[in-house]
Amino acid sequence: MVCRSSVTNRGTCRISRRAFLKQCALWASLLALPPGGAPILARALASGPRLPMVWLSFQECTGCTESLMRASAPDIVQLLFEMLSLDYHHTLQAVAGDAAEVARKATLREYAGRVLLVVEGSVPTALGGACCTIAGEDALSLLRQCLDASEAVIALGSCAAFGGLPGAAPNPTGALGVGELMSQGRVPQRPLVNLPGCPPIPDAIAAVLAYRVAFGRLPELDERLRPHAIYAETVHERCSRRGHFEAGRYARTFDDEGARAGWCLLELGCKGPVTRNACSTWRWNGVGNPVESGHPCLGCAEPGFWDRGGFYVPLAKAAAQAGTAESDNAGAAVYDSRCVYCHSADAGALRTDPDQVPTLLRSGNISAHRFELDDTEMRALVDYLKETR
Amino acid sequence: MRILVWLFSVPLALISEAGSAAPGYSVHDLNRDGYLNRSEYAALRAHCQAHQDVRGRRRCDPTRLLTFELLDADRDGQVGELELLNALGWRHRHGAGWHD
Numbered sequence: 001m002v003c004r005s006s007v008t009n010r011g012t013c014r015i016s017r018r019a020f021l022k023q024c025a026l027w028a029s030l031l032a033l034p035p036g037g038a039p040i041l042a043r044a045l046a047s048g049p050r051l052p053m054v055w056l057s058f059q060e061c062t063g064c065t066e067s068l069m070r071a072s073a074p075d076i077v078q079l080l081f082e083m084l085s086l087d088y089h090h091t092l093q094a095v096a097g098d099a100a101e102v103a104r105k106a107t108l109r110e111y112a113g114r115v116l117l118v119v120e121g122s123v124p125t126a127l128g129g130a131c132c133t134i135a136g137e138d139a140l141s142l143l144r145q146c147l148d149a150s151e152a153v154i155a156l157g158s159c160a161a162f163g164g165l166p167g168a169a170p171n172p173t174g175a176l177g178v179g180e181l182m183s184q185g186r187v188p189q190r191p192l193v194n195l196p197g198c199p200p201i202p203d204a205i206a207a208v209l210a211y212r213v214a215f216g217r218l219p220e221l222d223e224r225l226r227p228h229a230i231y232a233e234t235v236h237e238r239c240s241r242r243g244h245f246e247a248g249r250y251a252r253t254f255d256d257e258g259a260r261a262g263w264c265l266l267e268l269g270c271k272g273p274v275t276r277n278a279c280s281t282w283r284w285n286g287v288g289n290p291v292e293s294g295h296p297c298l299g300c301a302e303p304g305f306w307d308r309g310g311f312y313v314p315l316a317k318a319a320a321q322a323g324t325a326e327s328d329n330a331g332a333a334v335y336d337s338r339c340v341y342c343h344s345a346d347a348g349a350l351r352t353d354p355d356q357v358p359t360l361l362r363s364g365n366i367s368a369h370r371f372e373l374d375d376t377e378m379r380a381l382v383d384y385l386k387e388t389r
Numbered sequence: 390m391r392i393l394v395w396l397f398s399v400p401l402a403l404i405s406e407a408g409s410a411a412p413g414y415s416v417h418d419l420n421r422d423g424y425l426n427r428s429e430y431a432a433l434r435a436h437c438q439a440h441q442d443v444r445g446r447r448r449c450d451p452t453r454l455l456t457f458e459l460l461d462a463d464r465d466g467q468v469g470e471l472e473l474l475n476a477l478g479w480r481h482r483h484g485a486g487w488h489d
Contacts, residue, residue: 125458174456184476185462336437336453341425341473342415345436345449 020046027207030282031219032229044214045083051213052111053118054104054146055089058132058139059166059175060121064157065091067199068206071285083213084116090134101135108149116212117150117190119143119178122159122166125186126174143178144187152191152218153178154208158300161194161226168306179225193218194225198300201282204230224303226276235272235289235297238280241265254294265291269312271299331384334377347388354385414470424467430457 021042028038057065069092086092087107093100108115124131129138137145147153155178158164166175179194181187193208208227211219219227236242244250244264251258252267264270272280275297279289291297296312299305335347343350352360358378373381413423417433420426425433437449460468460476 126456174458184459332450333453336450338477340433340437340449340454341417341477344416345433347449 024210026203027210030203030207030230030278031211031227032232041210041214045210050083050085051116052107052114053084053086053116054107054150055086055092055118055120056139056142056146057090058119058121058123058143058160059173060157060159060164062091062120063199064120064160064205065089067284068202071202071206084209098135104146108146112149113151115146115150116209117146117153118156119153119160120156122163122175122177123181124166124173124175125181126172131173140181140186143181147188147190150190152193152212154193154195155179156195156205157200158196158198158303158305161196161224162303164198165306168304191218192225193221193227196224196226196231196301196303197277198298198305200301201230201278201284203282203286204278230278231276231301233276233278233281235275235277235279235291236270239264239272240280240292259294262294265294265296267314268296269310269314270296271302271305271308271311271315272297273315275299275302275305277301330377330380331382331387334373334381335384338373339381347385350385354382354389357382357385414473424469425460425473426467427457430460430468 021038024042024045025038028041031037033041055065088100088104093103095103121132123139123143125140129140132139134142155161159166159175160178162177163171163175163180164177166173167177176184177194178187179192182189182192195204195208197204204227207230208219219229222228222231224231236245239245241262241264244262245266249258249261249263250267251261251263251265253259254268259265259268266273270291272291277300279297280291283289283292289297298311299308302308332347339347339350361373361378413421415425417429418425419429419432434451434454437451437454455476457468458464460473462472462475
């Protein structure tokens with residue numbers, strides 16, 4: 001049953017060499033490696049040193065772990081965990097209590113600077129971290145300790161990457177993603193890979209781990225620190241219902257003829273056109289995705305997806321609603337989010353002539369105004385200041 | 390002309406509020422020590438909540454304010470100008486998502 005040993009002729013294994021090579025080819029394809037990438041991946045995985053890994057679970061539902069554990073090819077997961085030394089995992093570890101914490105500390109000490117850290121779930125920062133404590137320590141201090149000993153961190157799932165459900169408004173626990181904490185300097189900076197999704201696709205998780213083990217570095221990332229190859233396209237671009245979209249055939253309700261015929265779900269609130277993920281190409285477990293099952297894409301891999309209007313509100317309508325709200329409140333939003341920290345909470349008390357504000361802000365002479373407003377925001381701010389007089 | 394140039398170069402916070410010549414960077418710095426502490430920030434939040442314009446709307450929306458914890462990056466219990474600018478800069482770069 002030792003998967004890796006079959007590849008290295010050291011014993012018996014459930015996974016055949018053919019299946020192993022096939023899986024390496026799949027991962028290489030998912031990561032957009034060049035043609036020679038799969039054999040390199042296979043060789044490295046068969047013989048590379050095991051990588052120490054610590055897996056932290058904070059504010060989450062364990063769905064990301066479940067996603068990986070429920071992979072359609074369990075032997076592949078087994079193989080993965082032979083490449084990795086999973087020394088601490090709240091859900092999977094056999095030990096509990098003090099023994100688990102001793103194991104974590106020993107790993108961090110023994111492999112200082114070499115640990116691959118996986119974070120699942122968001123980190124609460126409000127109320128002194130009281131909303132999530134493990135073994136008497138709050139999540140933020142646990143994260144700091146583990147990051148100190150880590151060479152890189154993978155933020156697994158939308159909660160760890162962007163705050164997810166715990167970070168949805170009004171965010172009572174002050175939940176933040178790992179990247180946000182690093183940006184604010186509240187945890188040590190380490191190379192970070194975001195793997196958003198609720199949950200992420202199992203093969204995407206496995207492929208990134210395999211890439212790190214095989215090549216000793218992290219894959220190429222996009223502007224949101226997501227693996228570029230996996231999150232390059234929107235769900236809409238390769239959607240199996242795309243033909244119906246092109247032909248203008250939309251399901252209007254969940255039980256109409258269009259829905260039964262598999263027509264496009266855009267009118268039912270599908271967020272596929274604005275959601276970057278590999279759901280349409282790789283599918284969850286290679287089997288399907290929500291859209292193929294008749295449900296609109298919720299946009300779960302995008303930041304703040306819980307707060308972007310109703311899941312079943314069509315994109316065009318949501319955009320129109322947002323546009324109306326924005327035009328009403330845009331100036332107030334600019335003032336409240338930037339100006340009010342230094343100026344009066346009552347914008348009407350600002351004595352400066354609103355028409356002079358753009359010149360003043362863009363003069364470069366006011367040190368506190370180093371952030372830039374684009375023309376739309378500036379116009380909205382001026383209009384708002386005039387309105388409040 | 391020189392007076393005009395000088396006026397344009399002085400931080401807006403120092404010259405623009407009615408009758409206030411606040412030291413430091415914020416008119417909410419009530420003890421004038423150059424920092425916003427927790428109680429001063431709470432007062433700003435409360436003022437936002439209470440203050441209404443002629444239409445009965447809140448002039449300032451407290452849900453748009455960052456939490457004190459987010460602003461106080463070095464966790465010394467007070468927010469300096471640089472901390473504020475870094476926090477706002479981060480918010481500006483990362484777009485949506487307000488924390489109450």
